[in-house]
Amino acid sequence: MSDQPGRAIVEIENISKHFGTGAARVDALRDVDLTVRAGEVVALLGPSGSGKTTLLNIIGCIIDPSAGRLTLDQERVFDDGWLRRDLRRLRLDKIGFIFQFHNLLPFLDAKDNVALVLKMAGKSPAQARQRAIELLDYLEVGHRRDAMPALLSGGEAQRVAIARALANTPRIILADEPTAALDSKRAGIVMDLLRKLAEEQDACIIAVTHDEKIYDRFDTLFHLRDGRLER
């Protein structure tokens, strides 16, 4: 990759987010500033309701911030309003999501779940299939490539979902409790993998976690409390 290490991938400036108005108003995020650089693996910690998922969703361009600026991979995408219309294309190209529950499409087998995002990004069916199988092998679930998601174990499904998140070599990987469904050994494997990815692909990883056992795997721990970020 041509990027020099340390280049900012996610830049959040003064981001606020509230839901509802008047008495029902909830300030989920208040003036959050955060920069994550290529190669970094960071954690968002905080009590329930502190705004972790909200922040992740904003970085993933899934929900609109109420105010502030968001820059992804050197491109300003939000400045008191979205600057890009095709947010889905942005997600397809630059962002990979990993969830607590795998969210694989139940009607596609493991390899096609991965191949789908490759095809949507413009790969030929043969290329997509090839790369999907490589990724699954890399994540050590290659032997389950023809299985339907319902028949995969939690750990297998999670790794297939990770393969899908990585398929288009995203710059940003967002993970909401990626290891909550896994035992500590598998959680460790997943964390190793994410770290390896960040290093090899100059990507950054932002993970929400409650899992104290893996805190030492992160470069930085950010704490959210009542919508405010504390390092």
Place this chain on the structure above:
Amino acid sequence: MNLAYRDVRHNLFRFVLTCLGLSLLMAVVLAMIGIYNGLVADALNIVKAPKVDLWVVESGTQGPFAEASQIPADTRDAVARLHGVTAAGSITYQTIEAPFRGETLRLYVIGYQPGYPGGPETIAEGRGLERSHFEIIADRKTGLVVGDRLRLGRDRFTVVGLVEDTMNSGGDPAVFITLRDAQQLQTQLAPPAQRVLMARGDGNGPSAQSTVAAVIARLDPGANPDSVAQTVRRWKHLGALTQADQEAILLQSVVDRAKRQIGLFLGILLSVSAVVIALIIYTMTMEKLKQIATLKLIGAPDRTIVGLIVQQSVALGVVGWAFGLILILLIKDGFPRRVVLEPVNAAALGAIVLGVCILASGLGVRAALKVDPATAIGG
């Protein structure tokens, strides 16, 4: 990889079950259309059977089907002499009940003069009438076979031939006998009081022996039926209807109510089908909202999502329609009355179903496009 197809394959059993349900509904709709067509076809059958151009009837009536008509039997000769008329025949129609092997047959008796217009066009089995008395040609639906003997009025008749698809608008199968026999039968079956008058020969009512219901005439290809009808109308006591008039009257007066009845029911059935289809498709989409949110989250463009929904609903409609069509074609001959399905009917229903499917998927698409990708994360 086609997502719609993959999803269907994954839930194949459910999809097939839904299609089956839909196809039953389609079969009912098609049956209704077929019954309706059958009704119209049957009604016109009797009118079309003699293959004539002109119906001479009692003046002021729209006989002999929609209203009773009685004209003198010798009218035939006068009509036959008219310029442009190539052939004319007297004809009578009456519905009677005849006992046969312990059952009662309801028969539509057509009396005609062999050798003149009015007889059956093609005999499916046996032969035509050859003797002037006591022979009968019956529609196959009567259940009679060649050689059967049955009593009509006071006389015993022998079945000499069979025809097909000849029945009146009420669904009663037709039988053909000679005009003479028919006139006799009419006298025998008339109410007693009238019979006495007829026997005395001085009643005001004309004797059945000397009257017929109508005279039918074939015209020169060059002759104008309307102008011939005009000529006949100038005669005393006589009216005339062209074949086109007669068909229109029959459709209007005899079939119209049944037609509207079935038509309205068909309309309700179609509306119910539309609602059911819409509901199925909408629910199908609703169940997939979470998957659709996931698709959006991982960057699927709208056309992928729209394609998934629309293709599935169209597949559902097409398969349901096709199954329904096959089903009705398999069972339609089991109906007691004729079920007539024209390709255009099936095509029209197909078009309607397709339209409903696309409209219904429009509802689903709306919901799908509104769904927030954040719901995929669910937490």
